Amino acid sequence: MKQxxxxxxxxxxxNSSTRRIMQDVCIALLPAAVMGVLxxxxxxxxxxxxxxxxxxxxxxxxxxxxHTKETIGDFSAVVTxxxxxxxxxxxxxxxxxxxxxxxxxxxxxxxxxxxxxxxxNPALAGRAILSLxxxxxxxTFTQPALFNFVGVDVASGATPIGAGVAGKYTLLDLAxxxxxxxxxxxCKIALLIGAAYLFIRQIISWHIPVAFIGTFxxxxxxxxxxxxxxxxxxxxxGGLILGAFFMAxxxxxxxxxxxxxxxxxxxxxxLLFIFRYCKxxxxxxxxxxxxxxxxxxxxxxxxxxxxxxGEVKKA
Amino acid sequence: MGISRIFGGGVHPVEAxxxxxxxxxxxxxxxxxxxxxxxxxxMHAGAPATVCVQVGQEVKLGQVIGEAKGAxxxxxxxxxSGKVVAVGKCMLPSGREADAVTIENDFKDEWDPSVEAxxxxxxxxxxxxxxxxxxxxxxxxxxxxxxxxxxxxxxxxDPKPDVLVVNGSExxxxxxxxxxxxxxxxxxxxxxxxxxxxxxxxxxxxxxxxDNKPDAVEAMKKAAQGRFxxxxxxxxxxxxFEKMLIYSLxxxxxxxxxxxxxxxxxxxxxxxxxxxxxxxxxxxxxxxxVVTVAGHVNKPGNFRIRIGATALDxxxxxxxxxxxxxxxxxxxxMMGNAIPSINLPVTKNxxxxxxxxxxxxxxxxxxxxxxxxxVRACPMKLMPTRIDAYxxxxxxxxxxxxxxxxxxxxGCCTYVCPAKRQLTQSxxxxxxxxxxxxx
Numbered sequence: 001m002k003q004x005x006x007x008x009x010x011x012x013x014x015n016s017s018t019r020r021i022m023q024d025v026c027i028a029l030l031p032a033a034v035m036g037v038l039x040x041x042x043x044x045x046x047x048x049x050x051x052x053x054x055x056x057x058x059x060x061x062x063x064x065x066x067h068t069k070e071t072i073g074d075f076s077a078v079v080t081x082x083x084x085x086x087x088x089x090x091x092x093x094x095x096x097x098x099x100x101x102x103x104x105x106x107x108x109x110x111x112x113x114x115x116x117x118x119x120x121n122p123a124l125a126g127r128a129i130l131s132l133x134x135x136x137x138x139x140t141f142t143q144p145a146l147f148n149f150v151g152v153d154v155a156s157g158a159t160p161i162g163a164g165v166a167g168k169y170t171l172l173d174l175a176x177x178x179x180x181x182x183x184x185x186x187c188k189i190a191l192l193i194g195a196a197y198l199f200i201r202q203i204i205s206w207h208i209p210v211a212f213i214g215t216f217x218x219x220x221x222x223x224x225x226x227x228x229x230x231x232x233x234x235x236x237x238g239g240l241i242l243g244a245f246f247m248a249x250x251x252x253x254x255x256x257x258x259x260x261x262x263x264x265x266x267x268x269x270x271l272l273f274i275f276r277y278c279k280x281x282x283x284x285x286x287x288x289x290x291x292x293x294x295x296x297x298x299x300x301x302x303x304x305x306x307x308x309x310g311e312v313k314k315a
Numbered sequence: 316m317g318i319s320r321i322f323g324g325g326v327h328p329v330e331a332x333x334x335x336x337x338x339x340x341x342x343x344x345x346x347x348x349x350x351x352x353x354x355x356x357x358m359h360a361g362a363p364a365t366v367c368v369q370v371g372q373e374v375k376l377g378q379v380i381g382e383a384k385g386a387x388x389x390x391x392x393x394x395x396s397g398k399v400v401a402v403g404k405c406m407l408p409s410g411r412e413a414d415a416v417t418i419e420n421d422f423k424d425e426w427d428p429s430v431e432a433x434x435x436x437x438x439x440x441x442x443x444x445x446x447x448x449x450x451x452x453x454x455x456x457x458x459x460x461x462x463x464x465x466x467x468x469x470x471x472x473d474p475k476p477d478v479l480v481v482n483g484s485e486x487x488x489x490x491x492x493x494x495x496x497x498x499x500x501x502x503x504x505x506x507x508x509x510x511x512x513x514x515x516x517x518x519x520x521x522x523x524x525x526d527n528k529p530d531a532v533e534a535m536k537k538a539a540q541g542r543f544x545x546x547x548x549x550x551x552x553x554x555x556f557e558k559m560l561i562y563s564l565x566x567x568x569x570x571x572x573x574x575x576x577x578x579x580x581x582x583x584x585x586x587x588x589x590x591x592x593x594x595x596x597x598x599x600x601x602x603x604x605v606v607t608v609a610g611h612v613n614k615p616g617n618f619r620i621r622i623g624a625t626a627l628d629x630x631x632x633x634x635x636x637x638x639x640x641x642x643x644x645x646x647x648x649m650m651g652n653a654i655p656s657i658n659l660p661v662t663k664n665x666x667x668x669x670x671x672x673x674x675x676x677x678x679x680x681x682x683x684x685x686x687x688x689x690v691r692a693c694p695m696k697l698m699p700t701r702i703d704a705y706x707x708x709x710x711x712x713x714x715x716x717x718x719x720x721x722x723x724x725x726g727c728c729t730y731v732c733p734a735k736r737q738l739t740q741s742x743x744x745x746x747x748x749x750x751x752x753x754x
Contacts, residue, residue, distance in 0.1 A: 005642045006410075006653040008740035010726025011675045012328055012488060016733040018684055074681070116684045116734075256687030256698065308721045309322070309695040310558065310571035 018115070022075030024201050028194035029082050029246065035190040036183035039144035040090035044183045048085040051097035055081030058105035068114070076115050080104050083123035086184025086242060087287065088130070091140045100126040120294040121250045124287045131284050138284070141180035159283045161237040161276070171229070174236035181283060185242040195245035204249040207258050211265025212244040212272075219273035239286035240272065247287070253294040260297075260304035267293045267300070318548055319566035322559045324694040325551040326727045328488040328649060338491045338609050339528070341616040343499055346632050348395045350420050352623030353405050354380065357413035358662040359454040360461045361387030366414055372399045375427035377600045380416050383449070389462045390452045392600035394621040397421040408626075408645035408652050408659050415660070418623070433598035441467075444514040444595055451594035452601045452663070457482060457493075457555070457584035458646060460664035463591060466581055467514040476579045478565055479512055479520035483535065483585040484548060484555030486525060487647025490667040492605040493585050495617045497524065497531035500589050505538035507588030510595055512543070515581045519543070521564040522585070525550040552649060553725040557582045559694055571721045601663055610644075610670040611637035626657045629668050642675035643668065649726045678735040689728035689738055695721050699728035699738040706745040714745035715754045722746065 037044045059077035063070045071077075081101050088097055104126030109118040131138045141159055160169045160179050169179050177187025185191075198204045213235060220231040235241075244265075248254060254264050271289035279285070293300075357363035364381030368374060374393040381391030397420045405415035433450070435443060447453075449464035469475050481504075485493040497504060512520050520543035524532045527550040535545045548554055548563050558569045560582065567578040575582050583591075586605065593599040602622055609615045612633040620628060626643070630636060644651035645659070646666040653675075689699035697718045705713035719742050728738040748754075 002657070003655055004640075004653065004657075005675070005677075006655050007642070007677045008737060008743065009644075009646075009651060009653075009724070010649040010729050010739060011642060011644055011651065011653060011669075011671055012648040012726075012730060013674075013678060013735065014326070014328075014731055016688075016731065017735070018681055018733050021684070021686065021733055071681075076684075114682060116682045251685045251687070256685055256690045256700065258691075305701075306690065306696045306698055308571060308697050308718045309562075310568050310573070310721060312570040 018074045018076070021203055022079050024198065024203050025079045025246070026075065026082060028197045028203075029079075029086065029184065031190035031193045032086065032184045032187055032242070033082065035177055035187035036086065036090070038146055039177055039186065040142060040183055041145070044090045046094065047088055047090065047092065047097045047183065048082065050094055051085035051088070051101050052078055052081035054098040054101035055084070055105050058102045059110065062106055062110040066110070071114060074115065077105055080109070080122045083246065084126045087123065087127040087182050087239065089138065089141050089182050091142055092137055096130060096134070096137065100130045103129050116252050118252050119298070120291055121247055121253050124247055124291050124294075127284065127287050128291060131287075141182075143180055144178050144186065146178070159238065161234070161283060171232060171236065174233065182239070185239045185283075188236050188241045191241045191245060198245065204245065205258070205261065207261035208248050208254060208265040208268075209244040211262045212248055212268045213240065215266045215269025216240065216273050219270065220277065223273070223277055234276065238276070238283045243286040243290055244268070248290045248293070253297055255297055255301040255304060257301065257304045257306050260300045263300050263304060264293055264297060267296060318546060318563055320562050321549065322562050322694050323696060324692050324727060325553060325559075326692055326730050327550075328552055328730065335489060335491045335494070335527075335609075337615040338489070338607050338617055339494055341491075341495070343495050343605055343617045343619050344632070345619045346621075346624070346628065348420055348422070348424070348621045349624045349628050351400070351417060352394050352420065352621055353415050353417045353625070353660050354391055354394060354623035355405055355407055355413040355415045355660055355662060356381045356391055357407065357411070358391065358460055358622070358664060359389040360459055361385065361389070363413055364388060364391045366402050366416055368399050368402070368416060370399055370402055373397070374399060374418060375425050377430045377602060378427040387462055387465055389454050389464075390450065392452055392602055393418055393427075394602040394623050395420040396423050396425040405660060407662065408654050408665065410652070430598045430600070435595055435598075439510070439513070439595060441514045441516065444510050444591075447595045447598075448514070448591055451599065453587065453590050453594050454601065454663050455584055456586035456590060456604060456664060458650070458664055458666050460662075463583065463587055466583065467511060469515045469576070469581065472576050474579065475516060476576050476581050477518050478580045479508070479515055479517040479543075480561055480564055480575070480580050480582045481508055481520060481522040481543070481585060481588060482555055482557075482560055482582060483522050483524040483531060484560060485528070486550070486552040486555040487649055487651075487666070488552070489609040489669045490607045490647045491609075492607045492617050492667060494528050494531050496586055496589055496605055497528070498534050501534040501538035503589045503592045504535065504585050505540075505542070506596065507590070507592035508543050510591055511581070511583055511588060517581060521546055523548050523554070523560050523564050525554055553694055553723070553727065556694070556723055556725060558723070604661070604663060604665065606661060606665055607667040608633040609667065611640050611672050612670055613637060620661055622661060622663055624661050626654070626659050626661065626668055629661070630657055636670050637672070639672040640670045641673075642671040644671065644675070648675075649730065650724065680736050681734045683734055683736060686733060688731045688733065692727040692731045694725060694727060695723060697722060699742060702745060703736065703738045703741045706741040711745055711748045711752060712754050714742070715749045719745045719749060
């Protein structure tokens, strides 16, 4: 008589996969990446390509030397490379995305056990290390010049965070990305389109982005005595939108419970406010706020464990 | 009163094309009894019955062949008339072994005289109903097979339950047997509910039916005649789980580790209610049941089959399995048992027969990416990935502390996991080891 396969229930699975999730994140990042190339020229495209390539090669290299199962097929290295490139100015020398991606994958992800085990967001950690090591190179931005692909003689400029609403950029400029900044962070419209895609595909939930941006905005409103224009300006400046939707929502480095996510987002928003308002108007503060909360994430998770369905109050 | 609350979590396996469409409008077909039946003595929760017939003995249809032993047990009856040809062991769909009686069918279907003698008409007392449930071997037909008489007897409970919850949700993908019973035998189900109300002393009865079975909702509403309430519930697995159903219908939560009675509820399946009705009104013991045969089969459908027939008879009834069937599931695709061979008996709690081809393939596990989908899917609001981590480190105490014991093994976490991790299996193992180590 024919023997059949036996296994533990459930016998049905949905058609999700890690690979599909990571591909979705790549798709969501595409609009902003394309806008980055349109604004900052061909160099941006090369930086993105180098960054992704270096990340994938690093992952492949680590799997080879550690004799572990090759994981480049899950696309997570592509996401890391892409995110890192989005966080670099278009002016950096070509070795920087390569070094940054290698640091991100090898030092921040692989040695901790690979996907799901890293305690900080690899792309952000890569950016932070680059920023701290080569501060000048990482803070040289160019003026955006739509469709000026050569992009050699555009004047360099500072990110407009510090200037505030009184500066030369309007809120519209901030929204469409017509400002100096890193490759992927300037065009908020493109980022929001990508974020909407992630919501629709249910890759991310609203908790972290809403808590993050909400906390930051409320703090800013209070600090500026209800100056809505200035607050909106700050929300649309720097890496906040990119960070809130694409970085802080990184699975490995944020809590899994909804309560934990809210708390995590709240912490990110508060830290960013403190850094930006009280310290200085640097573009990478958003990265540091998220990195600090990444480190706190296991603790947040621990204090926000779900109460199970039938849990009765102890008398 | 309508839906009281909606539980969090759960999944929609229907969306993945694993719905009930292939069998939901196929009427129940009575199968001719097989030439031989092998009836196990353990088809219920609790102590197995003891064989009380000998090889060579002639038995009538509905005659007791196994006597209940202990407080939680149920008798077993002959499902065909004929001659006992063997008393031995057989394997159950769960993989366990049990005593079994094999009867050769004489195809006379001659009823045992006790059957007609015990049919009750008119007003019956609670004691009579409970006694009928006990002596006719009625057990929960939804899957667990808990002896119904024990559930109905609320005399020792304090406080006494006040709500009877009738489960017509049938949330398992593929299965439609309860659905067909409600559509075709609504009057018997309704009568069973009224009898159960009387036996338990409950004030109210609710029938919860998923809203993807509008014909069943309508049929039951018509049969209810104001004696109980029929509520359409959102179709979402695991709506038919006791705790979820009670919450949906009454807003009450069954405390962890407690039985439904702790929330003042008695829960019965619609199939059980139908069997109870026949036990009381016709004196008919539990000798057959309705089984859905679906998945990769040539002619999916719902069949009323004698207890003790083999799954092979179901395969014949469905005119054979399709190409590439690798797995046979007893029960539904989410909670059923995969059986190694088709030559296993149909038991009282045999929920369905589902055959799977490539969709039943066990995918390779990869690393947890901490996406939290299992946490959101868990209807018990546990954190499956956390319990899984403890279990994989063989830290059983840690797994228990993380709530492993509250897991109902519904399988939602494994179903949604993008890394294809065997979360349910891992938690199941933690539960088993915690039990052995008395943690």
